Amino acid sequence: MDVLGLDIGGANLKAAHSSGQALSVPFALWKTPALLPDALNRLIQNMPPFGALAVTMTGELCDCFESKRQGVHAILEAVTAIAGQTPIHVWRNDGHFVAASVARKTPLQVASANWLALATFAGRYATRGPALLIDIGSTTTDIVPLLDGCPEPKSRTDHERLDSSELVYTGVRRTPLCALLYNVLGSSYGAAELFATTLDAYLVLGHLPEDAMDTNTADGRPATKTYAEARLARMLCADLDTSTTEERWDLALGAMKAQRLMLSIAINIVAQRLPERPQTILFAGEGEFLIRLALESQKGIPPCRVVSLSRELGPAISRAACAYAVAMLAAEKG
Amino acid sequence: MDVLGLDIGGANLKAAHSSGQALSVPFALWKTPALLPDALNRLIQNMPPFGALAVTMTGELCDCFESKRQGVHAILEAVTAIAGQTPIHVWRNDGHFVAASVARKTPLQVASANWLALATFAGRYATRGPALLIDIGSTTTDIVPLLDGCPEPKSRTDHERLDSSELVYTGVRRTPLCALLYNVLGSSYGAAELFATTLDAYLVLGHLPEDAMDTNTADGRPATKTYAEARLARMLCADLDTSTTEERWDLALGAMKAQRLMLSIAINIVAQRLPERPQTILFAGEGEFLIRLALESQKGIPPCRVVSLSRELGPAISRAACAYAVAMLAAEKG
Numbered sequence: 001m002d003v004l005g006l007d008i009g010g011a012n013l014k015a016a017h018s019s020g021q022a023l024s025v026p027f028a029l030w031k032t033p034a035l036l037p038d039a040l041n042r043l044i045q046n047m048p049p050f051g052a053l054a055v056t057m058t059g060e061l062c063d064c065f066e067s068k069r070q071g072v073h074a075i076l077e078a079v080t081a082i083a084g085q086t087p088i089h090v091w092r093n094d095g096h097f098v099a100a101s102v103a104r105k106t107p108l109q110v111a112s113a114n115w116l117a118l119a120t121f122a123g124r125y126a127t128r129g130p131a132l133l134i135d136i137g138s139t140t141t142d143i144v145p146l147l148d149g150c151p152e153p154k155s156r157t158d159h160e161r162l163d164s165s166e167l168v169y170t171g172v173r174r175t176p177l178c179a180l181l182y183n184v185l186g187s188s189y190g191a192a193e194l195f196a197t198t199l200d201a202y203l204v205l206g207h208l209p210e211d212a213m214d215t216n217t218a219d220g221r222p223a224t225k226t227y228a229e230a231r232l233a234r235m236l237c238a239d240l241d242t243s244t245t246e247e248r249w250d251l252a253l254g255a256m257k258a259q260r261l262m263l264s265i266a267i268n269i270v271a272q273r274l275p276e277r278p279q280t281i282l283f284a285g286e287g288e289f290l291i292r293l294a295l296e297s298q299k300g301i302p303p304c305r306v307v308s309l310s311r312e313l314g315p316a317i318s319r320a321a322c323a324y325a326v327a328m329l330a331a332e333k334g
Numbered sequence: 335m336d337v338l339g340l341d342i343g344g345a346n347l348k349a350a351h352s353s354g355q356a357l358s359v360p361f362a363l364w365k366t367p368a369l370l371p372d373a374l375n376r377l378i379q380n381m382p383p384f385g386a387l388a389v390t391m392t393g394e395l396c397d398c399f400e401s402k403r404q405g406v407h408a409i410l411e412a413v414t415a416i417a418g419q420t421p422i423h424v425w426r427n428d429g430h431f432v433a434a435s436v437a438r439k440t441p442l443q444v445a446s447a448n449w450l451a452l453a454t455f456a457g458r459y460a461t462r463g464p465a466l467l468i469d470i471g472s473t474t475t476d477i478v479p480l481l482d483g484c485p486e487p488k489s490r491t492d493h494e495r496l497d498s499s500e501l502v503y504t505g506v507r508r509t510p511l512c513a514l515l516y517n518v519l520g521s522s523y524g525a526a527e528l529f530a531t532t533l534d535a536y537l538v539l540g541h542l543p544e545d546a547m548d549t550n551t552a553d554g555r556p557a558t559k560t561y562a563e564a565r566l567a568r569m570l571c572a573d574l575d576t577s578t579t580e581e582r583w584d585l586a587l588g589a590m591k592a593q594r595l596m597l598s599i600a601i602n603i604v605a606q607r608l609p610e611r612p613q614t615i616l617f618a619g620e621g622e623f624l625i626r627l628a629l630e631s632q633k634g635i636p637p638c639r640v641v642s643l644s645r646e647l648g649p650a651i652s653r654a655a656c657a658y659a660v661a662m663l664a665a666e667k668g
Contacts (some may be wrong), residue, residue: 014336033665055634061525061568063529063552063553063565063568064553066555066564066573066574067564067571067574067575068572068575068576069573069575102547108575111562112422112571139526139527155628157571157572158571158572159570159571159572159577160523161571162524162570162571167571169524169526169527169571174355174513175526176510176513176526176527176528178513179510179512179526180511180526181513188505191395191496191503192473192503192504192509192510192513192514193473193503193510194528195397219395219397219398221400230400230401231397233398234395235498236493236496237395237446237492237493237495237501238402238492238493239401240399240401240494241401241402241403241442242402242442242491242578243493245487252528266625269377269647279649
């Protein structure tokens with residue numbers, strides 16, 4: 001059966017077809033929730049035909065919704081509106097699909113379960129022994145322990161996963177630099193404003209490519225090095241005229257160092273809960289470069305087999321990996 | 335001469351008349367810079383007649399402007415447009431007023447100089463010996479050393495003032511909690527999103543009053559305790575259904591503790607540069623409660639004379655204190 005997987009986030013929509021076609025588009029659900037059905041329609045019109053929809057989400061946390069329950073209901077409603085007669089399989093954090101009518105009654109199990117879909121799918125790349133899946137996206141990082149190919153998370157809701165370090169709320173594009181700078185600048189704190197994000201740090205450092213068409217940035221100006229430098233300067237209450245290249249570079253390096261430290265601590269905490277040291281590390285998400293840096297400073301984890309999902313699946317599917325995971329899991333279930 | 339003082343910030347406009355009338359209104363300059371002349375017009379229509387305008391600003395840092403220079407020019411243009419034939423005196427960070435035509439040529443001296451106007455005015459309350467002016471506003475805190483009533487700052491631009499701790503980019507309403515939580519939550523970092531601000535922490539803790547009409551909040555919902563709790567819950571990737579009162583209260587306390595620590599360190603650094611311990615501490619801004627808490631944990635500063643500008647000037651003028659300072663300084667200059 002051909003299945004279209006959808007991963008509906010707060011800032012991005014991702015679709016992947018079980019045949020292997022995938023698309024990711026920015027969509028500011030948190031600003032314009034009413035436009036979600038239109039955005040989903042445009043997205044699926046660019047995909048091959050399908051006999052079922054498989055759905056996962058994280059967008060229910062957006063502050064356009066008063067509660068997660070309300071968010072899950074609104075997102076399911078949008079999917080139902082575009083689905084017509086096509087069956088909808090909604091992924092839950094217990095590792096099963098349910099019909100939309102059941103999902104509506106169990107919103108807290110539907111909320112932010114996409115990490116488990118990816119971990120369940122990725123298990124086929126680490127079928128023996130303990131493993132870690134580390135997925136660094138634009139906004140958050142998931143660190144999921146696996147045993148003989150099956151996810152063995154300590155916790156299943158985002159609230160609990162933050163606490164267990166299986167969710168680290170940090171990513172390579174959208175993380176506000178002010179959330180990282182406290183420890184970096186010492187006593188001279190930067191501006192506590194949403195003036196710049198990790199995208200700017202990694203543009204300047206050359207870890208992420210420039211894209212003049214991408215304006216999903218802190219100030220809505222393009223994702224180029226020059227504009228990134230201007231955004232970094234503003235974090236210092238300065239601009240390109242009143243700060244030096246070195247000061248901006250230091251800030252970018254400082255943000256990277258802070259993320260590397262956060263991730264390194266979290267990876268270590270999660271790895272400690274495995275019965276023995278991980279034999280395989282599965283990388284996913286655009287922040288693979290940062291995982292590699294975080295692991296370099298990781299003493300608890302010896303050299304082990306490393307599998308890059310973006311290499312296995314290709315860049316397009318990799319960017320929509322959770323959507324692809326629900327599509328494949330639903331298709332395989334039949 | 336009757337003078338109207340204007341303090342044009344990125345999120346608030348403040349006006350004060352030398353006769354003692356004052357107004358503060360929220361205005362999102364960073365979102366809608368083109369509406370500034372209209373907003374200023376509405377503001378001055380609510381004030382008594384005046385023979386001159388005195389202007390200071392911080393809004394030039396907004397990311398709607400590509401540089402500070404561009405921001406200063408745009409703000410001066412808006413003021414010139416509404417001034418008609420009325421003379422405009424623009425305050426600079428060298429402690430002098432200049433005409434708008436001169437100000438345009440020296441934008442970096444005009445940028446963010448309002449703290450010096452307030453310190454110059456406030457000097458009359460601490461005419462002898464070393465003193466500190468500590469002004470905690472919605473977004474930032476200024477710590478200005480004075481000697482025999484005259485400001486003696488180490489640095490004069492925001493970029494340098496961050497470095498000298500005379501500017502701490504933290505305030506009691508707009509500071510995103512994600513900029514404070516790194517040290518608070520330990521290894522379980524909260525959401526690195528603009529989901530909640532210090533206003534929410536202080537509403538829940540009872541340090542700031544509820545105002546159901548005020549929607550200048552992280553999610554645009556009212557500044558009430560219930561909505562503040564929902565915003566705090568979202569920082570934990572939760573909502574009111576899935577987090578406890580205690581968890582939210584802990585978060586609020588943690589944010590306050592972080593601010594108290596930041597301020598206490600900065601106050602100590604600035605106080606150390608005075609020739610001797612401060613004899614007077616001048617309080618200003620809505621965050622007076624937080625200064626008192628920060629000073630309690632301050633070992634370097636012994637009990638000394640304390641002057642609350644909000645008590646001296648009354649709450650309305652106090653909220654527009656920098657606007658009042660430029661009005662009075664210009665009026666006294668004649």
